[in-house]
Amino acid sequence: MSYNLLKGKRGIIFGALNDMSIAWKVAERAVEEGAIITLTNTPIAVRMGDVSELSQKLNAEVIPADATSVEDLEEVFAKSMEILGGKIDFVLHSIGMSPNVRKKRTYDDLDYDLLNKTLDISAISFHKMIQVAKKMDAISEGGSIVALSYVAAQRTLYGYNDMADAKSMLESIARSFGYIYGREKRVRVNTISQSPTMTTAGSGVKGMDKLLDFSERMSPLGNASADECAGYCITLFSDLTKKVTMQNLFHDGGFSSMGMSLRAMSQYEKSFDDEGNEILG
Amino acid sequence: MSYNLLKGKRGIIFGALNDMSIAWKVAERAVEEGAIITLTNTPIAVRMGDVSELSQKLNAEVIPADATSVEDLEEVFAKSMEILGGKIDFVLHSIGMSPNVRKKRTYDDLDYDLLNKTLDISAISFHKMIQVAKKMDAISEGGSIVALSYVAAQRTLYGYNDMADAKSMLESIARSFGYIYGREKRVRVNTISQSPTMTTAGSGVKGMDKLLDFSERMSPLGNASADECAGYCITLFSDLTKKVTMQNLFHDGGFSSMGMSLRAMSQYEKSFDDEGNEILG
């Protein structure tokens, strides 16, 4: 069902890889809601993923670009404005990757060159994207910029590693730039802190299934899906949220406000059944 | 412009007094978006305010009720379901009043009977409303409950007095009940922390104009208006936010994430012009 919430709006979606991607769902939903968009991802992701399929389906051009490259970003905005016929109304940043995690470097054995890459890809790219857009005056007055984050920016989850620090920085960039872009062009900048989601990126994380289970049982509404996240993004791109900025908005079925649910604790208690009800180890 | 975001939904709006009220704007906007609603306020507010005007305009029945009375609340839900023809999809709680403030009792000279009234009217009424609704099974699966709050729940503003404590409790109730109603009926419970707004209630606050000025200059997007707040409420009542719950959501032009803006500081600096640039007193 469409509400035409984004009728006449122009958007750029960073980070769609395949139909498990949140960015993919956002792209689909944005078009359903009346927007015209461009898609962008790294050249290798464009080759290996299914972006061209999405491109055809949505009649949305793909602009391969490395989001850590200022030049590439300039091209993304220049081409997008050309293709879409005007300034951009909304942008989604759904980009994150930790080479330290990939190389199985633990947090107390980080490689600092790789940490720089984690930060560049997952956080600084957001600053670059906004700085480029602002310099080019590429975003419409009152436009909306959203990046995807995770609760690890505030609370430590084992194994999330240097991505936690990158997400903290990402959320800080949203505030810092939200102030400047807001006062000058009324552009909103927010992050959505989404439930853990079984995307291609997420599915590689060790123990992801158990974390999803715990998160599901802790959240009174259960984990939020990629589809639901897309719906929420649409509200932030729409004209109904013109005074929401510099916020990190939890879209997580309530997880972030939970200390312990009965459902998660009931499951936890089962773990003691074989052990004679031990307390602590 | 309408998106039909609330098409076919049934709602109850607590707290509309006159066309300066946020609840008034939410009622208008909800109907524009396709909802059918009932209105409720205290008998005295119904007599003294312009609710009947709104009632006619929106073709929405008024049910006078004291939101601190469980019986009255039961009647509100019973009648609303009867009038609207089914369970309720969304509820707005826009109720708050401090008899201590009215009686000019400062925070270090509170009257404790009046404090109980502040809490009962401004916070416990929210619990009563939800408890009544849940016991009557009056809210649809996946429904949405929103209460209006203020940043004073987290940060102290002089003169806000015992309303700060009431708003803290209000936000806690949203979490506590959000957990229970969410796990059982997928009902969402959230608060919106709105910019200071020149409603009839607000206009009585001493120094309100200067506070509004400071808040306006601190917020990169300026203060959010009652109309804008109505738009934001609609997104939370809609099906696009089905996994957002137990949150306090700032709708404030960025104020809550600001420490100091250039614009507010520039104004502040002017205060020293007559005084030879004094530092501290």
Added chain:
Amino acid sequence: MSYNLLKGKRGIIFGALNDMSIAWKVAERAVEEGAIITLTNTPIAVRMGDVSELSQKLNAEVIPADATSVEDLEEVFAKSMEILGGKIDFVLHSIGMSPNVRKKRTYDDLDYDLLNKTLDISAISFHKMIQVAKKMDAISEGGSIVALSYVAAQRTLYGYNDMADAKSMLESIARSFGYIYGREKRVRVNTISQSPTMTTAGSGVKGMDKLLDFSERMSPLGNASADECAGYCITLFSDLTKKVTMQNLFHDGGFSSMGMSLRAMSQYEKSFDDEGNEILG
């Protein structure tokens, strides 16, 4: 070992019942650190608990008082100043009780008279204590007031019930009064958010042992004990924290900043062993 951190200071400790009480430990530690103190608790607690034993041990007079009674509080401060020979330098508020929990009323079936009692005992008593002290000018310039809180004030834990709302209000009172008492007399007001602790009060909570286990495994340093909490209180009563005010300070081994620990998740995973590795229910 004593540092004489409270040498020459006068204090009042509210809420010591027996040697499991945090307030008991704080009283002992305060005296070790050179303070002279009075003890107070309700008349019934004084009769039923071991306060007279503590009184003798510490040479500290017991003043029976109902902390919800302004008159009783006036007597506590008047007598304490008389006994201790001057204004009070520090006060501990360790008081909380929910008649709704005792009567097994669930959060969606609260008795509102009992809720008022929960609030009066667990939160408003803190306001009354400070208001009384301020009116009597009973706290020394730069004095320190601390109340004990729990993470449930920010995040929902099943079964904590209306105590969560009371603790939220308690923390708000610390901010609201911290502002006023700070600007006028430089008196600090803070709350300590302590790990779940197996006190007499805590031991009555159903499922408390499992919650303690989960909390222990989530917290990198494990749960904080009552003894450790006493040590932390001493730092807040001392002159080393004269600019710390209006804060809620977590004393919890890191729990509040955790999303998921490896140790808790390893235990959680065991719960699936008998069930063929089920994902969700």
Added chain:
Amino acid sequence: MSYNLLKGKRGIIFGALNDMSIAWKVAERAVEEGAIITLTNTPIAVRMGDVSELSQKLNAEVIPADATSVEDLEEVFAKSMEILGGKIDFVLHSIGMSPNVRKKRTYDDLDYDLLNKTLDISAISFHKMIQVAKKMDAISEGGSIVALSYVAAQRTLYGYNDMADAKSMLESIARSFGYIYGREKRVRVNTISQSPTMTTAGSGVKGMDKLLDFSERMSPLGNASADECAGYCITLFSDLTKKVTMQNLFHDGGFSSMGMSLRAMSQYEKSFDDEGNEILG
């Protein structure tokens, strides 16, 4: 006055430059409290500042080191353990600098090489310091690591620029490493969010005097001084805070919990006197 709170403890203080530095005050106070310490700063800071004076006064060796260099950090810990005769009990990280600020690059015109330097100096150095220490097993069981932060990590202050993002990352590192170092060696990692302080670094910031004035008037206890910060650091290094970890602790006279004080607003109102009481601009 000394309490001997750090008697027998060994510490390393990063970042003392001259007697305006917070790190300088912490070094002095730590020695007063019975600790033996080493001092470290960059070679250029050692040459240009007064560190050798402090070194003599405290009988504390200076180890010049670039805190962004893993090798240099290894030497700091190796030499410190050698000089002090054992593992280190506490470390202060008081390091931060933004080349973008120095070069007057605004936040919407950052140089990304300089941003990398800001992050490396102000945030990643903290990770490197801890990773080096952990790999060398240089911190005693139950030791304490503290870094200095600022409220800009949570709320935007104009002109603080990319330091805000660096401080956010710094606070995230405290959590991430606090989890790991805590579970393995019971080492605490915290940040102190200090009032704006007129250090040599701070005094270069444009408009710093007005910001200090506003902050002073907003904070019920006024701004916290460097001396007071030193006292607070001591409590965190002591054995009285063994269960406090992964926290960002505000030491700011209450500023962080204020929305608006009467005193700041009274000053603000004066700014309108010449302008006929204008509202907004």
